[in-house]
Amino acid sequence: APVVSLNGVRKTYRSGSIEFEALRGVDMEIAAGEYVAVVGPSGSGKSTLMNILGCLDVPTEGSYHLGGEDVSTMSEASLAHVRNRRIGFVFQQFNLLPSLPAWRNVELPLVYAGAPRSQRRERAARALERVGLGDRLENRPGELSGGQQQRVAVARALVTEPDIILADEPTGNLDSASSEAVLALLDELHASGRTIVLITHEHEVAARAGRNLTIRDGLITADEPVLAGGGR
């Protein structure tokens, strides 16, 4: 069974009497171990789709199954639980807490998931080692470069061993060398079996994935494999 399955997903925003349909019937399936990029211009519905895939919002119509579970009709409390267990988030703005050392940032999803204190530091340290920052456990975000901060965010996304890693414009705030380091890290995670969904407006970034879904005006308009060696 696919990890992600969307069927006829629509999302309508309402403010007063004005309605806007940001997703107009999206179908997609993502299998375990796939690396998929969703690519589209500004305003095409990427953030809306990301919010639904990430269980931050629910469809107005249609269904979403994540890891076989129907999450489209869940309460906010159940959704929060699914988010913690099944999804690792990487955002453009890193979203690290500036007052906490790297390992404390990385352990946060474990705190929310109720993992025992005795395991958390060890698991956070292992995730930071995984992203090449085993020697930066005690550094606060402000003491790290942008690229290193985004790698801390990737470690935070990995630490719960989620079903999918959702990366929303993860290189949007990085110079080209740091972008390359983060994209190389995603390549490695994919090679080690992780399921990754990357959301971007940049075709060169999307070409790093194995498969590209093009979104335009709230619809998936293309679903294509990336030719070997794609963006590299």
Ligand code: ADP
């Ligand atoms: P993208 O991430 O590709 O830029 P979005 O999903 O943010 O696209 O937005 C898709 C469309 O939905 C845009 O036209 C946007 O203005 C509209 N939109 C997004 N969020 C809201 C909202 N909360 N209320 C009304 N319209 C929204």
Ligand code: ADP
């Ligand atoms: P981004 O696409 O950069 O992640 P957002 O998701 O915050 O940015 O917003 C995407 C688009 O949706 C923007 O064009 C924004 O104006 C529009 N939008 C977001 N929230 C609302 C809202 N509450 N009402 C109307 N438009 C909104």
